[in-house]
Amino acid sequence: MAGAAVVLHGPAEREHFIIQRVAEGCKNREIADSLGTTEHVVKNYLRLIYDKLGLWNRVELALWYEARQWEQQASHA
Numbered sequence: 909m910a911g912a913a914v915v916l917h918g919p920a921e922r923e924h925f926i927i928q929r930v931a932e933g934c935k936n937r938e939i940a941d942s943l944g945t946t947e948h949v950v951k952n953y954l955r956l957i958y959d960k961l962g963l964w965n966r967v968e969l970a971l972w973y974e975a976r977q978w979e980q981q982a983s984h985a
């Protein structure tokens with residue numbers, strides 16, 4: 909199954925925060941400042957998140973996040 913994305917676990921709490929901020933359009937520097945860390949750390953988190961979710965970039969990540977938000981709203985309706 910080469911190329912297939914397998915998600916064993918959902919994003920951790922800090923990863924979820926970073927995903928949410930990316931979906932809001934924040935830059936890495938802004939995310940780092942809000943977490944009290946460096947831009948380099950945020951970039952490392954993003955690489956891990958992309959790998960974990962089988963994504964390539966922040967646009968795909970934002971779309972992934974929005975789809976999950978929509979699914980959650982639909983399931984609670």
